Amino acid sequence: MLIDCNSYVGHWPFRQLRGNTCRGLLERMETYGVDMTVVSNLNGIFYKNTQHANQELHDEINSDKRFAKQIIPFAVINPVYSGWQTDFETCRTKLGMKGIRLHPIHHRYELDHPNCIELVRMARDYNLPVAMSLRMVDARTSSWLDVEKEWSLRDIIPILKEVPDARFLVLNVANSTALSDEELQIFRNTNLIMDTSGRNMNDLGQMLSQFGQEKFAFGTHAPLLDSRTGLLRIEALRDQEADTKTKNLLRFGNIKRFLKL
Amino acid sequence: MTSSITRRKFVTSSAAIIGCTGLVNLNYRNRSNPNSVENEDLMEEVLRYEKIDAHAHVGLNALTPTDIIDIADRLGIGTLMISKPMKPGSLGSPEEFIACNNEVHNAVKAFPGRFIGMLTLNPTYPKESMQEIKRCTDLGMVGMKLYNHVKINDPLFDPVIEKFIDLKMVILMHSPIGKSRVVLDAREPPNVSLPEDFVDAARKYPEAMFQFAHIGGGIDWEDACKALQHSPNVYVDVSGSNNEGGMIDFALRYIGEDRLLFGCDYSFYQSVGGMIAADLSESQRKKLFFENYQAILKKSGNHVN
Numbered sequence: 001m002l003i004d005c006n007s008y009v010g011h012w013p014f015r016q017l018r019g020n021t022c023r024g025l026l027e028r029m030e031t032y033g034v035d036m037t038v039v040s041n042l043n044g045i046f047y048k049n050t051q052h053a054n055q056e057l058h059d060e061i062n063s064d065k066r067f068a069k070q071i072i073p074f075a076v077i078n079p080v081y082s083g084w085q086t087d088f089e090t091c092r093t094k095l096g097m098k099g100i101r102l103h104p105i106h107h108r109y110e111l112d113h114p115n116c117i118e119l120v121r122m123a124r125d126y127n128l129p130v131a132m133s134l135r136m137v138d139a140r141t142s143s144w145l146d147v148e149k150e151w152s153l154r155d156i157i158p159i160l161k162e163v164p165d166a167r168f169l170v171l172n173v174a175n176s177t178a179l180s181d182e183e184l185q186i187f188r189n190t191n192l193i194m195d196t197s198g199r200n201m202n203d204l205g206q207m208l209s210q211f212g213q214e215k216f217a218f219g220t221h222a223p224l225l226d227s228r229t230g231l232l233r234i235e236a237l238r239d240q241e242a243d244t245k246t247k248n249l250l251r252f253g254n255i256k257r258f259l260k261l
Numbered sequence: 262m263t264s265s266i267t268r269r270k271f272v273t274s275s276a277a278i279i280g281c282t283g284l285v286n287l288n289y290r291n292r293s294n295p296n297s298v299e300n301e302d303l304m305e306e307v308l309r310y311e312k313i314d315a316h317a318h319v320g321l322n323a324l325t326p327t328d329i330i331d332i333a334d335r336l337g338i339g340t341l342m343i344s345k346p347m348k349p350g351s352l353g354s355p356e357e358f359i360a361c362n363n364e365v366h367n368a369v370k371a372f373p374g375r376f377i378g379m380l381t382l383n384p385t386y387p388k389e390s391m392q393e394i395k396r397c398t399d400l401g402m403v404g405m406k407l408y409n410h411v412k413i414n415d416p417l418f419d420p421v422i423e424k425f426i427d428l429k430m431v432i433l434m435h436s437p438i439g440k441s442r443v444v445l446d447a448r449e450p451p452n453v454s455l456p457e458d459f460v461d462a463a464r465k466y467p468e469a470m471f472q473f474a475h476i477g478g479g480i481d482w483e484d485a486c487k488a489l490q491h492s493p494n495v496y497v498d499v500s501g502s503n504n505e506g507g508m509i510d511f512a513l514r515y516i517g518e519d520r521l522l523f524g525c526d527y528s529f530y531q532s533v534g535g536m537i538a539a540d541l542s543e544s545q546r547k548k549l550f551f552e553n554y555q556a557i558l559k560k561s562g563n564h565v566n
Contacts, residue, residue: 014441018507092329101331140438140446140479149441202530223506228303229534235303236335236530258264 001252002231003261004029005194006133006171006219009057010042014143017042017223022060022067024059028227029070036070036221038131038169040101044076051087058095072259074099074131076130078107078245079115088119092126098259099129099169105149106136111159120159124166129259131169132156134198137224138174143161152176153200157183160190166216167191172221173198177207187211193258195219196250199231204233205241213246217255271430290367307533308337310546313554314532315564316406316433316474316500316524318339319368319376320361324527326368330375332529340565342524342554343368344379344406346435349450353383353410355393356359362397369401377563378402379433383410394424403563406433409453413471414461426468429560431496434459438479446479456480463492470494470557475526477535478500482508486515496553499526504531509539509549518545524552530552 009020010128019028020042029037054075061067075091077100093098100123104111123130135150151176160168168233170192177200179187188211196204197219206214220230234242234250242250255261314333319326333341345361347353358381365378380397382390382405394405411417413434425432436455439446445453448453459473473489476482478501489495497516499509500523512521518541525532536549558564 015505016507018510079517138479138505141441141481141503141505144442176324199504199528199531201526226504226506226508226535226538228538229531230503231303232307232336232534233530236307238335 001248002032002034002218003038003229003252003255004034004220004240005038005169005217005255005259006197006221006230007039008042008222008224009039009060009132010044011046012042012137012224013046014146015137019223022064022071024107024223026066026070028222032227035040036072038072038074038099038255038259040076040131043153044078044101045103045106046129049081049083050076050078051083051090054091055122056086058097061108068096072098072261073123074101074129076101076103078103079120080107080109080113084115084119085122088122092128093245097128099123099131102132103136104132105147105151106201107132109213111148111156112162116159117162120163121213124163124174124227127260129167129169131171133221134170134176135172150175152178153187154179154183157186160186160192164190168193169258170194171197171219172225173200184210187215191258193217193254195221195230196233197221197225201230208246213242213249214254214257216250217258218251233256263489286449287371289488298421303537307537310337310550312338312340312523312533312550313558314338314341314500315472315496315522315554316498317343317376318345318527319343320345320364322527326371326376331371333375336529336533338525338529338533339375339512341376341435342379342520343376343379343434344433346381346406346408347410348381349409350466351410352558353385355383355389356387357359358382358393362393362402365402366397366400377558379406380402381406382421384415384421385411387417387420391424392439394421394428398430403558404431405432408435409437409450410508412458413454414458414465415452415547418462422462422466422469425470426466429468429470431472431557433474433498433554436478436480436485441481456485459495460488460492463495467494470496470560472496472498472522474498475501475524476512477503477505477508477528477531478526479503481566483511486512490515496520496522496557498522498524498526499535500526500532501530502528502531503527504528504535506538509535509541513539513545521549522551544559545561 041053041057044050075097
């Protein structure tokens with residue numbers, strides 16, 4: 001079994017994407033033997049009113065029975081845009097969203113913004129995971145119209161501290177993973193999973209030792225990134241770094257437990 | 262991709278056919294998508310291709326030559342073209358480039374048959390540079406890697422390029438990051454070589470072989486490929502940490518299957534993963550992973566056995 005915990009539909013305004021629909025995603029999953037995928041709509045980054053993007057994703061998933069079986073939708077919620085509490089409620093109760101997705105860099109708020117903290121607490125109370133990406137694309141190559149800021153792993157600590165009993169999915173770990181002992185302890189003590197798509201996952205064997213094998217899961221960040229590198233980092237681990245049981249945790253076991261599938 | 266059966270089912274049935282017929286070299290590719298692979302077989306697929314890493318280094322980060330060989334072994338990279346260019350912003354003195362080249366030579370001595378050395382120099386020092394070319398090629402180095410001390414189309418480079426035409430060796434030059442932001446990344450000095458500088462140098466010296474570095478290394482790869490589309494003597498390597506989906510597919514359209522080179526520039530997983538994910542035919546994969554660079558090496562008689 002294989003579960004991709006980081007994938008998208010929708011458009012990226014500065015670059016043409018392929019396979020960025022539910023149909024395209026399902027074809028890719030079939031090609032590579034991926035059984036289930038966590039998906040959010042990229043349009044939710046760029047629409048001022050993110051709820052349109054959530055509705056789009058919901059409608060697309062409901063257009064084909066196969067989609068609903070294999071696609072796990074996450075709602076993009078912007079907690080500094082009016083009506084976000086209602087959006088959250090609608091996504092949870094009517095649109096079948098299984099988690100929420102934050103985009104603080106693009107939506108221009110900090111993780112310790114009171115509304116963000118309130119949103120994450122709401123997610124915790126309704127047992128929904130909270131996903132966020134350290135970056136969406138490489139700022140070096142993106143457009144002059146795009147944001148330049150990227151996060152390192154340390155930058156998400158404020159929200160981990162504010163709502164330590166929430167569940168967090170940390171995606172595209174592309175920048176520094178350097179942490180003090182105290183910060184590392186926060187990561188260890190939080191119900192948190194990092195996906196394997198980011199470029200700083202290159203020494204995954206060492207990271208398993210540092211953070212714990214339960215902290216990682218296969219993710220692609222596709223179609224923004226390629227569809228194979230996230231899995232290659234797992235499959236290329238030597239037996240002494242990860243035996244078959246551990247690899248299965250990374251392929252599907254950890255995320256299945258985390259998402260309560 | 263309109264396959265009506267899953268990859269898993271296809272693999273299972275294909276394996277049975279292979280077992281019955283004894284055609285052990287038949288691979289399990291789906292005809293509707295020749296690149297599709299069941300996930301359990303990803304490493305088998307990766308290791309099936311002979312590879313030359315057209316853009317490798319030693320001494321630029323914490324990875325030792327032994328570490329590099331360890332990663333290369335995991336991913337089936339048999340040969341790595343290693344270099345150590347001088348630090349950006351450094352004086353680029355002869356003492357500096359000689360020291361860099363000595364480090365490369367030591368790594369090659371430690372792993373003969375796995376590393377092939379590429380020299381570096383600074384054409385601001387013409388006499389010392391020509392002496393260094395002689396010294397390093399005598400040591401067995403093949404090709405040259407340059408950073409951003411002098412633009413590739415600066416007349417200072419002319420005698421070096423002419424020497425490399427005689428040697429029939431490739432000139433690998435760094436490419437800039439941040440061009441799509443209009444203003445280059447602050448780390449790039451003003452004399453970094455832009456794609457249009459490569460076009461200029463390649464036009465002036467059509468017999469020379471140039472290698473445009475790492476389209477996954479932080480440049481706007483669409484811009485770079487479009488700029489280099491009509492420069493037949495500029496090879497393009499797909500190395501770099503930015504393994505954006507569709508990058509190699511796009512490069513194939515603009516650069517073509519004969520001028521694209523597999524390379525890693527330390528980003529081993531992204532570069533191999535990106536190649537395996539790209540929509541390439543079997544023969545295109547072989548060309549990019551190995552044959553194109555082998556053809557470059559063959560011109561100087563230094564090809565891999």
